Amino acid sequence: MASTSPAFSSRIGFILAAAGSAVGVGNIWGFPTQAASNGGGAFLLVYLVMILALAYPMLVAELTIGRMRQRNPIEALRALGENRFWRGFGATTGVIALIVLSLILSFYAIVSGWLLAFMLAPLAELLGFANAADWLTAFSVERNLSMMVIFLLLTIHVVRSGVTEGIERWSSRLMPLLFVLLIAMVIYILSLPGAADGLKMYLTPDFSRVLEPNLIIRAMGQAFFSLSIGAACMMTYGAYLSQQENLPKTAGWVAGLDTSVAFLAGLLILPAMFAAQELGVIIYDDAGVLLSADTLVFTVLPTMFDSMGGAGLWVAFAFFALMVIAAITSSISMLEAPVNALREESGQPRSRSAWFVGIVIGVLSGLIIYHFETLFGLVITLTTVYMQPLLGLTFGVLLTWILRQNYLLKALQDGSPDIQKSLFWKIWPWYVKFICPLLILLVIWHG
Numbered sequence: 001m002a003s004t005s006p007a008f009s010s011r012i013g014f015i016l017a018a019a020g021s022a023v024g025v026g027n028i029w030g031f032p033t034q035a036a037s038n039g040g041g042a043f044l045l046v047y048l049v050m051i052l053a054l055a056y057p058m059l060v061a062e063l064t065i066g067r068m069r070q071r072n073p074i075e076a077l078r079a080l081g082e083n084r085f086w087r088g089f090g091a092t093t094g095v096i097a098l099i100v101l102s103l104i105l106s107f108y109a110i111v112s113g114w115l116l117a118f119m120l121a122p123l124a125e126l127l128g129f130a131n132a133a134d135w136l137t138a139f140s141v142e143r144n145l146s147m148m149v150i151f152l153l154l155t156i157h158v159v160r161s162g163v164t165e166g167i168e169r170w171s172s173r174l175m176p177l178l179f180v181l182l183i184a185m186v187i188y189i190l191s192l193p194g195a196a197d198g199l200k201m202y203l204t205p206d207f208s209r210v211l212e213p214n215l216i217i218r219a220m221g222q223a224f225f226s227l228s229i230g231a232a233c234m235m236t237y238g239a240y241l242s243q244q245e246n247l248p249k250t251a252g253w254v255a256g257l258d259t260s261v262a263f264l265a266g267l268l269i270l271p272a273m274f275a276a277q278e279l280g281v282i283i284y285d286d287a288g289v290l291l292s293a294d295t296l297v298f299t300v301l302p303t304m305f306d307s308m309g310g311a312g313l314w315v316a317f318a319f320f321a322l323m324v325i326a327a328i329t330s331s332i333s334m335l336e337a338p339v340n341a342l343r344e345e346s347g348q349p350r351s352r353s354a355w356f357v358g359i360v361i362g363v364l365s366g367l368i369i370y371h372f373e374t375l376f377g378l379v380i381t382l383t384t385v386y387m388q389p390l391l392g393l394t395f396g397v398l399l400t401w402i403l404r405q406n407y408l409l410k411a412l413q414d415g416s417p418d419i420q421k422s423l424f425w426k427i428w429p430w431y432v433k434f435i436c437p438l439l440i441l442l443v444i445w446h447g
Helices: 011-022 025-037 041-069 073-078 084-126 130-137 141-160 163-190 195-203 213-226 233-239 247-278 300-306 310-346 350-370 372-402 405-413 423-446
Strands: none
Touching (some): 011 233, 025 041, 025 213, 025 247, 025 310, 041 195, 041 233, 073 084, 073 233, 073 310, 084 372, 130 141, 141 163, 163 310, 213 247, 300 310
């Protein structure tokens, strides 16, 4: 066995790293696209309710599991049980969670490679390399492989440097940059003709739609996936958190930053869509259905950037740089979880573990690229629609049904000695034990 898990050097370092794990392409593109497809302000309102009702309680649960043992997810989940069956069940759940996480990163690296290519294309255009720009924006096996490998190498470089020198340092740099870029892009887009219509749609709820079953389910699923719950990322980061930190408050900071990015992304994307519509780009069909929702970021918005002339190249670069930053802050947490598990369980050095896991994930990504039509959608559906909710449900059951309640209380009292007297303790354990499983099963059933 290797030594125990490393640790973040400060609270702000942990919060920025954990928020970076949660903030990803799903926040900056997935959330606004869902909002645009499901009533704008109505979706935003229900999403915020679901963050409080589902995502935040489960985030506290996953961080608690990680910090209790301060080891990788396999050992952390194993330690929740007292008899042989539940210890074996917990360890098996940890292994499955890390496999699922690796599969998620295998397709995430492909998508992030596309974003990296679209970020580099405007620079190639500005430097006069038109053929290179065309190659970067054209879908091909060679482009997909090359950009995926570059993105994975960036991720491996951060993770192999360790928690303090790698993850914490880069998260502390990239997260503030992400906020600056996001706010600057929002200010610019809101100045364009037509943007006010998108802003109105986003911030004005249609209360007649807030109780639509499909809208509620989609908002619940987006809230669940937004915070990376059920993928062992937060459990791994929880293992690096000091025993002196107040878990409910720290989780609140992470959830708040994640939700803020999603909200700002809505302020960017929805007005940008209507600004594109003002320039002649077709966004909705005659029935009011959003067109090309899944590929809008690679088709509709670049068309809008092209219509801006020379300035459009800089705006395109800034937009895709924002997407790449969001992607890499998530990818480092996805790679860190299996890397640290391998390091602790096998005793291998961190650098060797990072390269081994990174290469395995690269091979998986390559297989998906060469069998794109068959595997890409299948892997996404299997991991994010089915396995993440099931794993999140299992984590909650192990923590609240298998672990003795006095042990759970003691884990939360580290960093918050008076928590037993709080309203949080009177509600949260029972809420996670009974209500959250029902909500998660509802998401799985809908999927």
